Amino acid sequence: xxxxxxxxxxxxxxxxxxxxxxxxxxxxxxxxxxxxxxxxxxxxxxxxxxxxxxxxxxxxxxxxxxxxxxxxxxxxxxxxxxxxxxxxxxxxxxxxxxxxxxxxxxxxxxxxxxxxxxxxxxxxxxxxxxxxxxxxxxxxxxxxxxxxxxxxxxxxxxxxxxxxxxxxxxxxxxxxxxxxxxxxxxxxxxxxxxxxxxxxxxxxxxxxxxxxxxxxxxxxxxxxxxxxxxxxxxxxxxxxxxxxxxxxxxxxxxxxxxxxxxxxxxxxxxxxxxxxxxxxxxxxxxxxxxxxxxxxxxxxxxxxxxxxxxxxxxxxxxxxxxxxxxxxxxxxxxxxxxxxxxxxxxxxxxxxxxxxxxxxxxxxxxxxxxxxxxxxxxxxxxxxxxxxxxxxxxxxxxxxxxxxxxxxxxxxxxxxxxxxxxxxxxxxxxxxxxxxxxxxxxxxxxxxxxxxxxx
Numbered sequence: 209x210x211x212x213x214x215x216x217x218x219x220x221x222x223x224x225x226x227x228x229x230x231x232x233x234x235x236x237x238x239x240x241x242x243x244x245x246x247x248x249x250x251x252x253x254x255x256x257x258x259x260x261x262x263x264x265x266x267x268x269x270x271x272x273x274x275x276x277x278x279x280x281x282x283x284x285x286x287x288x289x290x291x292x293x294x295x296x297x298x299x300x301x302x303x304x305x306x307x308x309x310x311x312x313x314x315x316x317x318x319x320x321x322x323x324x325x326x327x328x329x330x331x332x333x334x335x336x337x338x339x340x341x342x343x344x345x346x347x348x349x350x351x352x353x354x355x356x357x358x359x360x361x362x363x364x365x366x367x368x369x370x371x372x373x374x375x376x377x378x379x380x381x382x383x384x385x386x387x388x389x390x391x392x393x394x395x396x397x398x399x400x401x402x403x404x405x406x407x408x409x410x411x412x413x414x415x416x417x418x419x420x421x422x423x424x425x426x427x428x429x430x431x432x433x434x435x436x437x438x439x440x441x442x443x444x445x446x447x448x449x450x451x452x453x454x455x456x457x458x459x460x461x462x463x464x465x466x467x468x469x470x471x472x473x474x475x476x477x478x479x480x481x482x483x484x485x486x487x488x489x490x491x492x493x494x495x496x497x498x499x500x501x502x503x504x505x506x507x508x509x510x511x512x513x514x515x516x517x518x519x520x521x522x523x524x525x526x527x528x529x530x531x532x533x534x535x536x537x538x539x540x541x542x543x544x545x546x547x548x549x550x551x552x553x554x555x556x557x558x559x560x561x562x563x564x565x566x567x568x569x570x571x572x573x574x575x576x577x578x579x580x581x582x583x584x585x586x587x588x589x590x591x592x593x594x595x596x597x598x599x600x601x602x603x604x605x606x607x608x609x610x611x612x613x614x615x616x617x618x619x620x621x622x623x624x625x626x627x628x629x630x631x632x633x634x635x636x637x638x639x640x641x642x643x644x645x646x647x648x649x650x651x652x653x654x655x656x657x658x659x660x661x662x663x
Contacts, residue, residue, distance in 0.1 A: 276471060283470035292320050297473045310384050310417060315374060321353070325388075327372050328353045337367035338656075339389040341382035342400030343409070344375030345572045350639040357570075357640075358398060360649035365656045370394075378406035379552040380413045380420055386559050397565055398655060399556060401606070402572040403599045404638060407545030408441070408534035414548060423551040424544050432540040441533060499523050499634035506636065514636055515589045519582040524575065525636040531574050532591040535598035546602055550609045557615050568655030569610060569617040570648065571603055575632040578624045620651035 286293035305313040306326065314326030323332040328347050340346055340358035348356025353371070362369035370392055372385055382399050389397060411432060414420040421429060499518075502525050506514035515526040536542055553569060560567045577596050580586070586593045603619075610617050624631045624640075624647055631644030640648060 280470055283474060287470070297470045297477065311374075311381050312376065312413065312416060313374075325372075327370070327374065328356075329371055333368070333370055333392065336370040336392045336394055338362050338369040338396050338398060339392055339394040340369060340371045340373055340398045340400065341377075341385055341389065342373040342398075342570075342572075343377045343402050343406060344373070345402045345404075345639055346373035346398075346400035346570075347371060347375060348373075348645065349375055350633065350637055351642055351645060355642050355645055357645040357648040357652065358400075360646060361398075361652050361656065364649065364653065367395075367656070373400060376409060378402075378409045378413065379549045379556075380410045380417075380423070383552040383555050384417070384420075386556060390559075390563055390565070394565060396656065397556070397560055397567050398570060398652070399553065399567065400570045400572050401549065401553070402574075403535065403577075403602060404531050404572075404574040405534050407542050407549060407602065410545040410548040410552070411541045414544065420548060423555070424547045428540060428544055428547065432544045435540045439539070499525075502635040515592075517579065517583070517589070519579070519584075522579060522582055522630040522632075524579065524630070524632055524634050526576050526579075526589060526592070527636055527638060528576060528589055528591045528595055531576055531638070532595040532598065535595060535602060537598050537601060546605065550606055553606070553610065553615065554613055557613055567615060568652070569615060570652050570655070571606070571617060571619045571621070572648070573603075573621045573624065574599060575638045578621065578631065581625050616655065618652050618654050620648045623647050623651045 283293070283297055287297050304316050304319055306316050308314045308326075315322030315328065317324050317326055321328055323329045325332050330353075338358070338361075346356070346358060347353075348359070348371075353359060356371065358369055358371050358373070370389075372389060374381075379399065379401055410420075414424065414429075503516050503518075506512070506516055506525050513527055513529040515528050517524050517526050533539070534542065557567050574595070576592060577599050580592065580596045583589065583592065607617065607619075624644065627643060627647055629643045631640055631647055633639070633641050
């Protein structure tokens with residue numbers, strides 16, 4: 209049996225040594241083990257003995273483990289009371305979204321901006337007065353959820369509202385969300401239609417959900433599919449979409465799963481925040497809200513599709529080509545998208561009529577079309593006149609169909625153009641600012657002109 213040498217009590221580590229095995233054996237045969245523990249205690253108290261060093265090492269390791277355990281407990285407590293802590297420490301997916309087979313994606317329920325259903329509300333509800341559907345312009349991207357126009361409108365009417373809008377959604381998504389919306393027994397449904405990308409997004413959504421093909425002309429769909437093979441949309445124009453700060457989107461492959469240890473998740477979260485700050489600073493500079501910074505960045509990126517507008521009343525950064533290409537009426541993908549939009553709105557109207565729920569559509573313009581009346585020389589901005597023309601034609605076609613189907617709608621374009629304060633950010637962000645949302649909410653009051661009494 210191997211021996212563990214222990215210095216005798218009061219001796220140095222280099223002094224006479226005794227065999228632990230022999231000592232233990234003798235003490236064990238006499239049935240008296242107390243002397244063994246006394247001797248071991250004496251050796252550990254000897255600052256010249258090797259066991260004293262071992263003791264110190266184990267003491268420090270013990271303190272480290274206790275400290276880590278304490279941190280783990282504190283992080284667990286934080287997850288109980290803080291939505292931000294839950295997002296970062298109980299969630300391995302920092303993309304801000306989760307996949308959805310029908311809608312493409314939903315908000316990540318772990319994220320503090322989203323409720324359990326993945327929508328931008330304080331909490332999921334069972335019953336509500338108003339449901340709002342639409343894309344990021346209805347969800348309120350760029351402002352707090354309380355400052356989004358649907359919430360302002362509902363607060364003005366003293367009604368409750370549930371916002372089911374999300375960036376990247378459109379009328380086709382709204383149509384497929386109806387069952388979920390009607391489960392809340394709403395007294396009214398609002399649908400926001402944004403002309404800056406909803407038409408093209410509808411085409412892309414149709415390619416993902418085959419049942420939507422029934423809403424468009426088959427021959428036109430075939431033409432659009434053939435056209436798509438040779439004409440790739442320039443998604444990089446205008447740089448990134450508006451960065452949402454350090455909790456914004458990263459690629460889904462960043463998800464490594466959830467660690468049992470909160471400390472490990474904390475490390476991953478800090479690494480994620482660092483990457484997002486770097487991405488924001490390097491690629492999202494034209495979306496800074498200060499005009500001077502955004503303009504300097506846009507000037508350094510002449511091929512990114514930015515146009516600096518500094519008018520007599522307002523100033524901003526246009527993303528003309530980004531908007532023009534998804535409104536180009538010569539592109540069969542856009543024409544399919546317009547058909548899908550018109551027929552989705554019609555299908556929504558029909559379904560809501562069956563349930564006795566009124567529908568109101570809010571027509572949300574692009575920033576470029578709103579500011580067009582402020583532009584002295586449109587020729588300075590390549591493609592701007594075409595963008596506005598395409599948008600107004602598409603809107604009129606939708607309006608004509610809504611009139612035919614007796615669908616109530618609101619067009620806030622004139623109110624936005626006559627605003628005393630700029631209704632959009634001074635950067636390349638195309639979403640309304642707080643003033644813009646307030647104006648849209650005021651315009652949308654016509655949607656609630658009848659009393660919202662429970663049916």
